[in-house]
Amino acid sequence: MFKKLVRQRRTAYQFLDKSLDKDLVNQCIDAAIWAPNHGLTEPWRFFVLGNQTKQSLMTIYAQLRADKRAEPGSEEHQTIYQKACQRFLANPAMVLVGQLKSSNPVTYKEDYAACSCAIQNFQLMATEFGLGVQWSTGPIIEANETYSILKINPEEIELIGLLYMGYPSCDSNQIRKPVAEVTQYYP
Template sequence: MSVANIIKNRRATPPRLFSKKSLPKATIQALLESANWAPNHKKTEPWRFKVYEGKAKAKLAAGARNILLHKQQEGYPVALEKIEKFASTLERVPVVIAVVLQRDTAERIPEWEEVAAVSMAVQNMWLTATELNLAAFWATPAFTELFDELLELGEHQKSLGFFYAGEVMMDYPSPGRGDLDKKVEWKH
């Protein structure tokens, strides 16, 4: 498949459409290897990933559920249904990859550029997943800011969500895109 076709076939497949079957380590490694080739300025390579499977994934889900329930009791605005949906998704999908920004300690470039580099790393994983006929989804709930300790984040690190990958249980149709001509101005 050409790169253009891979881009057009990439989907944010809802996790409920993932098979529960585990992925081989070599497949996960291929996703991460693609991520590692994302462009970035000053060679900061600000992407970090934490891969959760099996018991570690179950522990992550339980920890996230407990943190969110505790924060909800303290008045944090998150609905019980959202807590359960998030935690059960972590339990259900075969692989959860925590996406982490490692900020350049010298702050040689603006943070937004490093966030953009991490986003491109995630896009590389997503395109590789598409090429491998895998389902993928990047979950970025606002409450990921509460998981620093759970994710064992270090200094100058920030969670940018969770990338889910697995086998496709059923095809998910393209939502399509709007007319490109309405989004481009040609200057001559």
């Protein structure tokens, strides 16, 4: 059963226009916080976006996307901006994941690993609910405006991922190299 769940979890890029129960998101977060973490630092923080905040972040997302692809002020920029707004709002739910910043570089690294495990737990729980997740590390998580909208102190917390989620509208096919290709065995 676990093997099936692991194989079923595939990054989802497109979602049905169907909202999801808030409780499902909370259950995914509850699965996330049971991830291993060295020294019980529990370095993860979750920021669940409501509609008002989505609208605010949408403008940042669209601006960054359009600025990267076209000359500001151009017609193309405007088109990309509009499409990006639609694309952003087409994600039924969004959860930002932050990592508590440690002054100790070893702890910092280990805490990122712990947060990654938490995100994987989150995704597996979502998969069990028939939901899909896209773990994104796009520029929006680095933008100062994102921190100010969410009232996050960048000296205390680093945003490490934006999880887009919803009911997937198409299957994603992925392949992996066989075990023998990525494993060395020793006598």
